[in-house]
Amino acid sequence: MTSHHFSRKIRIVDLAAQYHLYQEEIDTAIREVLTAAAFIQGPQVFSFEQALQEYTGAAAVISCGNGTDALQIAMMALGLAPGDEVIVPVNTYVATAEVLALLHITPVFADIDPHTFLLDDRRLHLYITPKTRAIVPVHLYGQCANMETILTIAARHNLFVIEDTAQALGAVYTFPDGRQQLAGTMGTMGTTSFFPTKSLGCYGDGGAIFTNDARYAEKMRMIANHGQRLKYHHELVGVNSRLDTLQAAILQVKLKYLQQEIYKRNDIAAFYDRQLGTIAGLQIPARSEHSTHVFHQYTIQTKHRDALQAHLVAHGIPAALYYPLLLPRQKAYQAYNSNTFPVAEHIHAHMLSLPIHPTMQEDEVTFICSAIKAFLAGQH
Numbered sequence: 001m002t003s004h005h006f007s008r009k010i011r012i013v014d015l016a017a018q019y020h021l022y023q024e025e026i027d028t029a030i031r032e033v034l035t036a037a038a039f040i041q042g043p044q045v046f047s048f049e050q051a052l053q054e055y056t057g058a059a060a061v062i063s064c065g066n067g068t069d070a071l072q073i074a075m076m077a078l079g080l081a082p083g084d085e086v087i088v089p090v091n092t093y094v095a096t097a098e099v100l101a102l103l104h105i106t107p108v109f110a111d112i113d114p115h116t117f118l119l120d121d122r123r124l125h126l127y128i129t130p131k132t133r134a135i136v137p138v139h140l141y142g143q144c145a146n147m148e149t150i151l152t153i154a155a156r157h158n159l160f161v162i163e164d165t166a167q168a169l170g171a172v173y174t175f176p177d178g179r180q181q182l183a184g185t186m187g188t189m190g191t192t193s194f195f196p197t198k199s200l201g202c203y204g205d206g207g208a209i210f211t212n213d214a215r216y217a218e219k220m221r222m223i224a225n226h227g228q229r230l231k232y233h234h235e236l237v238g239v240n241s242r243l244d245t246l247q248a249a250i251l252q253v254k255l256k257y258l259q260q261e262i263y264k265r266n267d268i269a270a271f272y273d274r275q276l277g278t279i280a281g282l283q284i285p286a287r288s289e290h291s292t293h294v295f296h297q298y299t300i301q302t303k304h305r306d307a308l309q310a311h312l313v314a315h316g317i318p319a320a321l322y323y324p325l326l327l328p329r330q331k332a333y334q335a336y337n338s339n340t341f342p343v344a345e346h347i348h349a350h351m352l353s354l355p356i357h358p359t360m361q362e363d364e365v366t367f368i369c370s371a372i373k374a375f376l377a378g379q380h
Contacts, residue, residue, distance in 0.1 A: 005316040006367045013197045017359040029249040042245030048252040058185045058210035060217035063243035064224045067166045067193020070207035072099040077219045084133040089119040090344045092138040111341045115286035121149035134160035139168035144291035161187030167296040184210045202247040261358035265295040275369035301350040311375045320353045
């Protein structure tokens with residue numbers, strides 16, 4: 001049996017502990033920006049884009065204000081028009097559908113794979129109509145959707161593919177022929193968020209778009225900066241969405257440590273697997289055969305989800321629901337609810353995400369697993 005609370009505060013993500021690890025480098029990077037006072041589009045923005053380009057292998061990286069803007073700029077660059085349809089998984093954060101609704105494009109919600117919780121590529125063809133223009137695979141929780149099938153279907157129907165990789169930056173997808181590419185670099189374009197809790201997070205808002213198409217790269221740079229290539233000369237209708245120089249400087253420091261933090265997350269996930277993998281009535285996260293996992297979330301399933309969550313919270317363990325309501329059940333998106341989602345409905349009633357972050361200690365994970373075991377031992 002576990003004691004009621006752990007000696008330290010357990011966090012879903014511990015940004016303060018992470019800052020402490022890199023404090024000297026981050027403080028130096030911030031001071032350099034403050035001293036130079038180039039707060040908008042300073043040199044650090046471009047050097048960070050270059051570093052991220054090298055890390056991901058993308059031909060171009062366009063930074064912007066946040067992950068939602070990244071999606072919107074991508075959609076705008078593709079010239080999607082009101083009435084067009086875009087397929088998105090029903091299990092995703094609101095931003096994926098929000099930008100479509102704002103642009104008067106119709107989000108078509110699709111059910112998910114029962115094991116990975118990602119877009120079910122085997123049923124994808126069911127959602128394609130003459131109005132379909134694009135597919136948005138969301139690489140949720142840290143691993144890639146089955147891009148081989150998605151890209152094949154997209155090519156067959158002449159559709160764009162926009163990868164939402166906000167939770168899976170650094171995940172590696174392996175194609176059947178052995179080729180490997182990073183999340184966000186396989187489709188027409190990919191988008192990511194640098195929200196503080198992401199595996200590569202800044203200390204505010206930030207985002208980026210990846211593409212291997214030089215024409216789209218140029219167009220997205222212009223859209224993100226008021227539609228201008230040259231100051232005060234606006235060729236396109238754009239938005240104001242720029243990554244702050246301060247955030248770019250912080251991200252450039254943190255990018256150096258991203259890979260080792262991904263390894264650390266995988267070590268913690270493996271520890272969870274060993275502790276929880278044989279418990280009756282509990283399902284640990286499935287691993288995709290096509291993709292590595294960066295474990296942005298460690299998401300279990302149990303029919304006792306609500307009671308288990310209450311039990312964990314009572315023990316000082318912040319277990320979370322991502323996301324408590326499917327988007328078509330949200331008031332703002334009920335108008336788009338034309339499909340049924342039996343897999344997502346079932347999973348949403350059973351899923352629970354446990355704390356996982358690179359600075360977690362083994363004794364914290366042991367305490368969490370003991371609390372889960374103690375609770376489930378009393379259920380029948």
